[in-house]
Amino acid sequence: MAHNVKGYTLQQSEYIKEIDCTVNLYEHDKTKARILYMENNDPHKTFGIAFRTPPHDSTGVPHIIEHSVLCGSRKFPLKDPFIELSKGSLNTYLNAMTYPDKTIYPISSQNDADFHNLMDVYLDAVFFPNIYKNDTILMQEGWRYHIEDKEAPLEYKGVVYNEMKGAFSSPEEVGFRKIKEALFPDITYHNESGGAPEAIVDLSYEDFLAFHKKYYHPSNSYIGLYGNLDIEEVLHFIDKDYLSHFEYQPVDSQIAKQAPFEKAKEVTTYYSVTEDKPNQLYVSYNCVTGETVDRELMVGLGILEYVLLETPASPLKKALLSEGIGEDAFGAFQTHLKQPIFSIMAKNVNQDKKARFYEVIQETLQSLVEKGIPRSLLNGALQVKEFELREGDFKGYSKGLLWYIGTMKSWIYDEDPTIYLRYETLLENLKAKKDTGYFEGLIEKYLLNNTHSIKMTIEPKVGLDAIIEEKVKNKLAKIKESWDEETLQAYINKTLAFNESQQTPDALEAIQSIPLLKREELDRKTNFPRFRKDKKNDTEYIISPIFTNQVVYLNHFIDLEGVEEESLPYLGMLVGMLSKLDTKSYAYEDLSMAIDEHLGGIEFHIQALHKVNQENTFKKVFVVKTKALFNQLEEQVKLVHTIINETSFDDKRRVREIIKEMKSMMEMSLSGDGHKIAYSVLLAGFSQAEYFDELTKGLVFYKKVCQIDEEWDTNQDEVIANLKKAYSVFMNRSRYTIGLTVDEELVNPCMEAVEQGLNQLESTSIPTTAFEFKPRIIREGLIYPGNVNYVAMGYNFKKLGFKYHGGYLMLKTILSMDYLWNEVRVKNGAYGCFADFRKSGNMFFVSYRDPNVAKTLEIYRKLPDYVENLNLSEREMVQYLIGTISGMDFPYTASTEGYTAQVYALVDTTEADIQKTRDEIFNTTNETLRSFAEAIRKVLEQNEYCVFGNATSIANNDSLFDTTVNI
Template sequence: MEQKVKGYTLLNTEYIKEIDSNVHLYEHDCTKAKILYMQSEDPHKTFGIAFRTPPHDSTGVAHIIEHSVLCGSRKFPLKDPFIELSKGSLNTYLNAMTYPDKTIYPISSQNDADFHNLMDVYLDAVFFPNIYKNDYILMQEGWRYHLENENDPLEYKGVVYNEMKGAFSSPEEVGFRKIKEALFPDTTYHNESGGAPEAIVDLTYEDFLAFHKKYYHPSNSYIGLYGDMNIEEVLTFIDEEYLSHFEYQEVDSKVAMQKPFDTPKVVDTYYSVAEDRPNQLYVSANWVVGETVDRELMVGLSILEYLLLETPASPLKKALIKAGIGEDVFGAFQTHLKQPIFSVMAKNVGEENKERFYEVIDTTLHTLVKEGIPKSLLQGALQVKEFELREGDFKGYSKGLLYYIGTMKSWIYDEDPNIYLRYEDLIDSLQAKKDTGYFEELIEKYLLNNSHHVKMMIHPKVGLDAAIEEKVQKKLEAIKASWTPEQIKACVEKTRAFNQMQKEPDSLEALLSIPLLKKEELDKESMFPRYETRQKEGTSYIITPIFTNQIAYINYFINLEGVPDKSLPYLGMLVGMLSKLDTASYDYEDLSMAIDQHLGGIEFHIQSMHDVKNPAAYKKMFVVKIKALIDELKDQVKLVHTIMNETLFEDRNRIREIIKEMKSMMEMSLSSEGHKIAYSMLLSSFSPAEAFDETTKGLSFYQTVREIDENWDAKQDEVIENLKEAYQFFMNRKRYTIGLTVDEERVTECMDCTYDALSKLEEEEIVEHKIPFTSHSMKMGLIYPGNVNYVAMGYNFKKLGFDYHGGLVLLKSILSMDYLWNEVRVKNGAYGCFADFRKSGNMFFVSYRDPNVEKTLDIYRQIPEYVASLELSERELLQYLIGTISSMDFPYTASTEGYTAQVYALVGTTKEDIQSIRDDIFNVDNEILRSFAEPIKKVLEQDQYCVFGNTVSIPQNEALFEETLKI
C-alpha cells in the first residue's frame, strides 16, 4: 500500500511478520523529525512522542519537565490538561515517563475521535507548554520555598521533590542509583534523571526553561504511530498544526559512551534502617555489558540472567544460597540504557561473607564455562524466552504501546527502530548456538573478563533518614536566617500568591478547550466475558472457548472453606514454596527445568473473593494459574498434579532458604507498596475477607514469616507439621473448580486431560467452618525507615446501613481526580492519592508518597462537605462519565477474559449485575452524587485510619495513634 505523504520523506517500508504490520519510517522534510508508523488492522491505536533528554546534573530537570509540560499549553490553557483528559477520555493508556536518557509521552485509545484529541493535547503540551509564561508550574511540580507566615519554619515542597524522597526509601533503590553513578562516572548516566532530592532544590527557573528549549524540538523527536488509521490525515495534521511551526535545529543530545574501566572499582554506600540488626548488608556485583542496540546479545544475556539467577535450579543463585551468603539473591538486567547493566545482588549478608560473595560468583562462573551450562537448564530458559515473545500478552494494553517503547532501545541511539520488533530469526539463531558454547562465551567475555565492573556494598545506617531530614531542616533554617526581613516577606507573599493560584478554578473558556465525545458515542452496554459452565463427574468447569493461538490457559481454583485458622498463614507460605521443593517424581531442580521446558508459566495465589450480595460472606481460594502450548497439555497437567499432590516437606534446609527468600521479597516491596499496606491493614480491622488476605499475604503474614525465620531452630518442627497439614487440603477433589481458556476445538481434550489427573484424588465432603470475626477500632501508625508517608482512612458503609450504588464508581473518579488531586497532591505535595468504593461496602481514601499525616486526615474529613455541595455542569458530568466508562472498558486479552469469567462465575456475578452498575453510572445526576455525602460522613465519623509512615512523621504525630508498630 502506498504510504507517501506530503511534507515527509518515506525512508523505509518493511513488513514485520512478528507484529503483523507494515512498518513505515518517515522523516519530516523541514525539521528532520522522525516518525515510525506500524500499519496494522488493530483498532487499538497508539501515539507516542519521545525526546532524547540526557541530563547534565541530578536536579531532575528532565523529570520535572515531564510533569510540567502537562500543566497547560497554547491551545489548552488549563492548569492541568492531563487530569482533565484523565477525567473525560476513553484512553486505554495516558502517561509519560522519564528514563535516564529519554522522555516518552505515549497514549492509546480504541476510539478514533478520542485518539485524535489525545494526540493533539500531547503535541501541544510538549511543543508549546505554558512553562515559559508561568513560573508557578516549576514551583508546583518541581520544588519551591514554602512559608505561609513570617514566623513559620521554611519548608521545601513540590510534587517531584516529594516523589523522589519516596523513590529512594528502599536499599534496592538506593543501590541501583549508586551502581549507575559508579559505572558511568563520565557520562549522563552518572546523573539521576528523576532528580536527587538534595539536588532538585538547586534547579533554577532559567535552567529549567533552557533544558526544554534545547531538547523539546521536533529535530530531536521520535514519533510513533500504531494501528488502523488514515496515516495521510494524521501526518498532515501533525505537520500543519505542529512541525511546520519549526525550522531544523541541530540538537546535541547524543549519549556518549563510557570508556571501560581498566580495573574494577569497589564502592560503599548507605541506606537507612530503623534499628540495628545483624546481617542487613547488601552486596552486589555489576558489569556494563555491550550495547542495547545489539539485540541478539541483549536476548542472550537476558536468557543468561534468567538461567543463572531466576529459578530454583539457577546455578549461581543456588551456589550463593548454599554457601550461606545472604537471605536472598537476585539479578537485574537493565536494558533501558545505551550501555546495559548486568547485576547480581545478595540481601542481608553478614560482614564476614561479603568477600566470599565475589569468590563464589567467580568460582561458579568459571565452573560453568569449563564444564558447560547444563543443556536442560539452557533449553528451558530458551523456551521461556520464546514463549514470552510469541504469546505477546500485554495484559490489555495496546500492542502498539509496547512495540513503540521497545523501538526506543535502538531508535533513540540512531539505529534501526525495527530491531526490537523482530524476533523469529533471533530465536532460531540462539537455538542454533546453544550447543556451540555461545552462552559460556557470554559468561567469559561479559562477566569473568570484564573490567568495567563495580563491586558495591550497601550498608545499613540507623536513623539515616532522620539525619538527612535534620540536615535539610538546618539548611532551611540557615537559608531563612540569611534572608533580610524584606526577603522573608517576599517569600510569604509568593507563597500566598502561589496558594491563591492553586485555588483559582480554570476559566470556562479554558475548560472548553479540551474536546469531549458526545454521550451518545458511549457504549451503554457493559462488557462481560464470554463463558459457559460444564460438569464432568462432579467437577465444575468454567470455560471460555476463544482463539488463544494454540495456548491453553488452565486455572485451578481450590476452595479453602473449612480450613482452620492456624493453617491460613501456612497456605500463604505454600504460595511461595510450591514448585520450589522436591516432589515424589522430581527433585526441585529437575522440576524447575521441567516447568521451563513444558510450561509458559505457573503462578500460585491466595485470595478472598467477596460475595457482593452479602458483605459478611466471601470465598477463600487458593489459585493455580498455568499456561502452555496446547501440544504440551499432558505435561502441563502432569506437572500441576505433581506439584499439588506429591510435594515433599523433608528438606528442611531448602524450606528455610525459601522462607528467607519470601521474607526478602516482601521486604523489597514494602517501600513501593506502602499505600496498599496502609489500606489493607485498615480494611482488615472491619472486613473478614480483608482479614483473611492480611493473614495469608499482607503485613501480618510478613510478620509471621519473619518470626518463623528469626526463631527457626525452635519452630521448625511445628512449621513443617503445619505446612504438611495445610498441604493436605489440596488432596480433596471436591475442592477443585477448573477454569479453561482455550480454542473451542480443544476444550474437550483439556477437560478430559485435567479430569484424569483430578480423578486420582480422594473425595471428601467440605465441612463449613465459620470463623468468628470481630471488628476492632484502628488508629495505627506503622513505622518504616523512609522519607514519606501513606495515609489511609475508611470503613464499610454497608455495616452502617447503606447500599452500594453504581454512581459511587463515578464519584470515585470525581474525588480521585478533583478534590483529592487538588488538596492532597497539588496543594500539599503528595505524589498520589485516590478514593475507592467497593461493592463489598469497603470505602477508603489513601495517599501515596505523602509528606503529611494529620493534614491529609483533615482533608479526608472534609470530603462529605465537598460532596454535599457538588453542582456539576452537564459538561462536567459527561466528562466524568466518559472517564469512568474508560476505566471499566479495558480491553480483554484471551487470558484476562477467561480469568475474569471464572471469578464472576465463582462469586455469582451476572451480566445483569454489571449492567445495573453501568446503568446507574449513565443515570447519575447531581442529586444522586450529593446523596453519597451521608454514607461518607458516617464512614469518616468512625475515625478509623492507618498510616504507613516514616521514623520522623509517626513520632511527631504520636497523639493520633492508639497503636504504633515498627516494621
C-alpha cells in the same frame, strides 16, 4: 501498504511477520522529525512522542519537565490538562515516563475521536507548554520554598521532590542509583534523571526552561503511531498544527559511551533502618555488558541472567544460598541504557560473608565456563523466552504501546528502530548457538573478565532518614536566618500567591478547550466476558471458548472453605513454595527445568472473592494458573498434579531458604506498596475478607514469616507440620473448580486431560466452619525507614446501613481526579491520592508518597461537605461519566477474558449485575452524588485510619495513634 504523504519522505517500508505490521519509517521534510508507523487493522491505536533528554546534573530537570509540560499549553491553557483528560477520556493508556536518557509520552485508545484528542493535547503540551509563561508550574511540580508566616519554619515542597524522596526510601533504589553513578563517571548516566532530592532544590527556573528549549524540538523527536489509522490524515494534522511551526535545528543530544575501566572498582553507600541491624548488607557485582542495540547479545544475556539467577535450579542462585550468603540472591539486567548493566545481588548478607559472595560468583561462573551450562537449563530458558515473544499477551495494553517503547532501545541511539520488533531469526540463531559454547563465552567475556565492573556494598545506618531530614531542616533554618526582613516577606508573599493560584479555578473557556466525546457516543452495554459452565464427575468447569492460538490457559481454583485460621499463613507460604520444593517425581531443580521446558508459565495466588449479592460473604480460593501450548497439554496437567499432590517438605534446609527468599521479596516491596499496606491494615480491622488477605499475604503474613525465620532453630518441626497440614487441603477433589480458556475445538481434549489429573484425588466433604473474626478499631502508625508517608482512612458503609450504587464509581473518579488531586497533591505536595468505594461496602481514601499526616486526614474529613455541595454542569457530568466508563472497559486478552469470567462465575456475578451497575453510572445525577455525602460522613466519623510513614512523621503526630509499630 506504503503511503507517500506530503511534507514527509518515506524512508523505509517493510512487512514484519513477527508483529503482523507493515512498518513505515518517515522523516518530516522541514524539521527532520522521525515518524514510525506500525500499520495494521488493530482498532486499539497508539501514539507516542519521545525526545532524547540526557541530563547534565541530578536536579531531575528531565523528570520535572515531564510533569510540567502537562500543566497547560497554547491550545489548552488550563492548569492541568492531563488530569482533565484523565477525567473524561476513553484512553486505555495515558502517561509519560522519564528514562536515564529519554522522555516518552505515549497514549492509546480504541475510540477514533478520543485518540485524536489525546494526540492533540500531548503534542501541544510538549511543543507549546505554559512553563514559559508561568513559573508556578516549576514551583508545584518540581520544588519551592514554602513559608506562610514569619514564625513558621521554612520548608521544601514539590511533587517530584516528594516523589523522589519516596523513591529513594528503599535500599534497592539507592543501590541502583549508586551503581549507575559509579559505572558511568564521565557520561550522562552518572546523573540521576529522576532527580536526587538534595539536588532537585538547586534547579533554577532559567535552567529548567533552557533544557526544554534545547531538547523538546521536533528535530530531536521520535514519533510512533500504531493501528488502523488514516495515516495521511494523521500526518497532515501533525504537520499542520505542530511540526510546520518549527525550522530544522541541530540538537546536540548524542549519548556518549563510557570508556571501560582499566580495573574493577569497589563502592560503599548506606541505607536507613529503624533499629540496629549491623549485618544486613546489600552486596552486588555489576558489569557493563555491550550495547543495547545488539539485540542478539541482549536476549542472550537476558537468557543467561534467567539461567543463572531466576529459577530454583539456577546454579549461581543455588550456590549463593547454599552457603548462607544472604536471605535472597537475584539478578537484574537493565537494558534501558545505551550500555546495559548486568547485576548479581544478595540481600541481608552478614559482614563475614561479604568476601565469600564474590568468591562464590567467581568459582560458580568459572565452573560453568569449564564444564558447560546444563543443556536442560538453556533449553528451558529459550523456551520461556520464545513462549513470551510468541504469545504477545500485553495484559490488555495496546501491543503498539509496548512495541513503540521497545523501538526506543535502538532508535534513540540512531540505529534501525525495527531491531526490537523482530525475533524469528534471533531465536533460530540462539538455538543454534547453545551447543557451541556461546553462552559460556558470554559468561567469560562479560562477567568473569570484565574490568568495567564494580562491587557495591550498601550498609545499614540506623535512623539515616531522620539524619537526612534533620540536615535538610537545619539547612532551611540557615537559609531563613540569612534572609533579611524584606526577602523573608517576599517569600511569604510568594507562598501566599502560590496558594491562591492553586485555589483559583480554571476559567470555563479554558476547561472547555479540552475536547470531549458526547454522551451518545458511549456504549451503554457492558462488555461481559464469554463463558459457559460444564460438569464432569461433580467438578465444575468454567469454559471460555476463545481463540488462543493453541495456547491452553488452565486454572485450578481450590476452595479454602473451613480452613482454620492458624493454617491460613501457611497457605500463604505455599504460594511462594510450590514448584520450588522436591516432589515424588522430581528433585526441585529438575521440576523447575521441566516447568520451563513445557509450560509458558505457572503462578500461585490466594484470593478472597466477595460475593456482592450475598452480604458479608466471600469465597476463599487458592489459584494455580498455568499456560502452555496444546501440544504440551499432557505435561501441563502432569506438572500441576505433581505439585499439588506430591510436594515434599522434608528438605528443611530448602524450606528455610525459600522462607528467607519470601521475606526478602516482601521487604523489597514495602516502600513501593506503602499505600496498599496502609489501606489493607485499615480494612482488615472491620472486613473479614480483608483480614483473610492480611493473614495470607499482607502485613500480618509478613510478620509471621519474619517470626518463623527468627525462631527456625527451635520451631522448625512445628513449621513443617503446619505446612503439611495446610498442603493437605489440595488432596480433596471436592474443593476444585477448573477454569479453561482455549480454542473451541480443543475444549473436550483439554477436559479429558484435566480429568486424568483430578482422578488422582479423593473426594470428601468440605467443612463449613468459618474462622472467627473480631473487628478492632484501627488508629495505627506503622513506622518504616523512609522519607514519606501513606495515609489511609475509611470504613465499611454497608455496616452503617447504606447500600452500594454504581454512582459511587463516578464519585470515585470525581474525588480522585478533583478534590483529592487538588488538595493532597497539587496544594500539599503528595505524589498521589485516590478514593475507592467497593461493592463489599469498603470505603477508603489513601495518599501516596505524602509529606503530611494530620493535614491529609483533615482533608479527608472535609470530603462530605465537598460532596454535599457538588453541582456539576452537564459537560462535567459527561466528562466524569467517560472517565469512569474508561476504567471499566479495558480491552480483554484471551487470558484476561477467561480469568475474569472464572471469577465472575465463582461468585455468581451475572451480566445483569454488571449491567445494573453500568446503568446506574449512566443515570447518575447531581442529586445521586450528593446523596452519598451522608455515607461518607458516617464513615469518617468512625475516625479509623492507618499511616505507613517515617519515624519523624509518626512521632510528630503521636497523639493521633492508639498504637505505633516498627515494621
